[in-house]
Amino acid sequence: MKNRLLASLPIILLNVFLLIALLTFAHACDAHDGTWGACHYARKACIAITVVTLILEVIALFTAAQLRTGLNIAVFANAILLICIPTFVIGVCVSPTMHCHAVMRPTILVVAIVMGVIALARDIYDFVANGRREFSD
Amino acid sequence: MNSVTDTASAASAAAPAPRHITLGTLPLENLRRKPLRTAALIAVVFVMALAFFGGTMLASNLKTGMASMEERLGADLMVTPQNTGTKAEALITNGNPSTFYFTSDIAATIATADGVAESTEQTYIASLTADCCDEKLQIIGFNPSTDFVLEPWIASQYSKTLEDGQMIAGANVNVSTNGTIELYGRTWPVVVQLASTGTSLDNSVFISQNTVPQMVQASIDAGNQAMPKEYADKAVSSVLIKVADGYSAEKVAENIQKLDSRFTQLGYVYPGGITATTRTALNTLVGYVRIFVALLCVMGIIVLIAVFCASVNERKREFASLRIMGATRGALNGIAIKEAIIIGLVGGVLGVAVASLIIFPFSTLIARQLELPYLQASPGIVVFFALLTVLAAVVLSVLGSLIAMARIGRPEAYLTLREGE
Numbered sequence: 001m002k003n004r005l006l007a008s009l010p011i012i013l014l015n016v017f018l019l020i021a022l023l024t025f026a027h028a029c030d031a032h033d034g035t036w037g038a039c040h041y042a043r044k045a046c047i048a049i050t051v052v053t054l055i056l057e058v059i060a061l062f063t064a065a066q067l068r069t070g071l072n073i074a075v076f077a078n079a080i081l082l083i084c085i086p087t088f089v090i091g092v093c094v095s096p097t098m099h100c101h102a103v104m105r106p107t108i109l110v111v112a113i114v115m116g117v118i119a120l121a122r123d124i125y126d127f128v129a130n131g132r133r134e135f136s137d
Numbered sequence: 138m139n140s141v142t143d144t145a146s147a148a149s150a151a152a153p154a155p156r157h158i159t160l161g162t163l164p165l166e167n168l169r170r171k172p173l174r175t176a177a178l179i180a181v182v183f184v185m186a187l188a189f190f191g192g193t194m195l196a197s198n199l200k201t202g203m204a205s206m207e208e209r210l211g212a213d214l215m216v217t218p219q220n221t222g223t224k225a226e227a228l229i230t231n232g233n234p235s236t237f238y239f240t241s242d243i244a245a246t247i248a249t250a251d252g253v254a255e256s257t258e259q260t261y262i263a264s265l266t267a268d269c270c271d272e273k274l275q276i277i278g279f280n281p282s283t284d285f286v287l288e289p290w291i292a293s294q295y296s297k298t299l300e301d302g303q304m305i306a307g308a309n310v311n312v313s314t315n316g317t318i319e320l321y322g323r324t325w326p327v328v329v330q331l332a333s334t335g336t337s338l339d340n341s342v343f344i345s346q347n348t349v350p351q352m353v354q355a356s357i358d359a360g361n362q363a364m365p366k367e368y369a370d371k372a373v374s375s376v377l378i379k380v381a382d383g384y385s386a387e388k389v390a391e392n393i394q395k396l397d398s399r400f401t402q403l404g405y406v407y408p409g410g411i412t413a414t415t416r417t418a419l420n421t422l423v424g425y426v427r428i429f430v431a432l433l434c435v436m437g438i439i440v441l442i443a444v445f446c447a448s449v450n451e452r453k454r455e456f457a458s459l460r461i462m463g464a465t466r467g468a469l470n471g472i473a474i475k476e477a478i479i480i481g482l483v484g485g486v487l488g489v490a491v492a493s494l495i496i497f498p499f500s501t502l503i504a505r506q507l508e509l510p511y512l513q514a515s516p517g518i519v520v521f522f523a524l525l526t527v528l529a530a531v532v533l534s535v536l537g538s539l540i541a542m543a544r545i546g547r548p549e550a551y552l553t554l555r556e557g558e
Binding site: 094101103106109110114 | 308309311494495498499501505
């Protein structure tokens with residue numbers, strides 16, 4: 001359990017930070033004449049992904065090793081999705097001076113990149129460990 | 138050597154084969170089997186690399202921004218309406234868009250003053266917040282036939298003459314895919330978007346003076362009048378002056394004030410002075426950054442040597458055993474150097490990666506917070522400093538390791554092994 005917690009803790013903390021950031025300082029731009037910009041929807045999508053990742057990480061604390069490997073891969077995929085949402089899939093406001101462009105998008109990208117690297121390292125470690133276990137069986 | 142008994146084969150099938158350690162893989166195994174010590178050493182190198190690369194990039198970006206700002210300031214003197222000097226200064230550095238003006242007859246009189254070699258007029262209008270998610274823009278009207286400030290810069294990207302009704306957009310302006318922008322409810326064609334300068338000019342659009350009345354009319358139609366209609370064709374926000382040889386900007390300002398008693402109340406802005414003030418602020422900041430980085434690096438080197446010494450001290454017996462097994466002093470130094478190279482490489486790369494995750498994505502935010510010209514240095518410079526940081530991290534780690542090794546290299550191996558008994 002201790003090792004599982006150690007493996008999950010960085011991702012849980014990163015997601016909690018991102019969730020707080022998106023709800024506070026790394027917010028999207030306000031509506032203009034009742035029209036929401038792309039950043040508003042990008043933020044909503046990122047919040048949803050962050051909540052899903054948190055749920056996956058909590059489930060991973062109480063599951064068997066092989067199921068955990070599957071959940072780790074899902075977390076890595078979520079990190080990739082987090083990178084894609086404010087860049088290609090939905091995007092943010094075009095002007096680099098806008099708050100969403102200057103603060104929200106970099107915050108999401110930095111957290112997603114760090115999360116992706118940790119998840120990938122964990123996936124590789126699990127893959128190698130599972131391989132060894134299967135070999136020894 | 139390759140003969141394996143059946144029993145051994147059965148045993149190896151039941152359990153994973155033991156890792157075969159050679160002198161070449163020993164450094165990696167040493168690091169792997171002491172994760173806490175390895176993590177502590179990497180952490181020290183990481184902090185040094187992070188501070189060095191982050192600080193160097195910050196200083197480099199500020200200097201690039203300053204150089205870019207100086208390139209854009211072609212005038213020796215700016216004459217602006219009463220009480221608008223500060224707003225005009227903000228336009229040059231990193232300020233908010235604003236609208237102010239006097240009339241073109243004043244500008245024409247100013248141009249006749251003694252010591253004026255060249256003069257040109259500009260009109261400034263702060264736009265409304267345009268489409269969703271656009272910020273206010275500074276609209277700058279200039280006279281392409283007399284201009285000597287913007288033209289040399291614009292000419293590097295757009296060689297044709299700007300026609301009436303056309304626009305040139307700054308780097309941060311949101312230009313639609315069909316090459317237009319919407320301002321005051323009207324669509325304006327953009328002929329070129331300029332490269333980033335790191336100054337407020339990036340948030341500006343440039344139009345010819347003849348387009349200013351059209352812009353004012355558009356603002357009236359949009360219900361947000363930028364200026365009274367009767368001023369639309371004669372509003373001038375600043376007269377930019379290049380002084381003649383043998384005259385100082387201050388002397389020419391005095392001469393302008395002598396033309397009319399009302400001219401004493403006008404705003405006189407000296408771009409050279411602004412540059413000097415900005416440069417002083419920038420140099421102070423860069424100085425503090427350098428001191429901070431230097432202190433952190435010195436502390437890091439001391440900690441690194443201390444940690445290496447403690448680690449080598451703790452491993453005296455291990456090294457003595459290796460000596461007794463036949464390893465030469467050179468081989469032991471080789472092991473320590475390889476360990477140091479791995480630590481330096483991992484710590485250095487991690488430091489550069491984390492600093493990059495802060496410096497590059499948040500560059501707009503950093504520029505906004507610093508309120509100084511801030512322009513991203515070229516990729517070549519970034520790669521150079523990244524490689525330099527990793528190299529410095531490796532060299533310092535190796536030096537720290539060698540200093541520590543020198544301390545235990547002297548005594549005889551047998552005595553070291555029996556030490557404390």
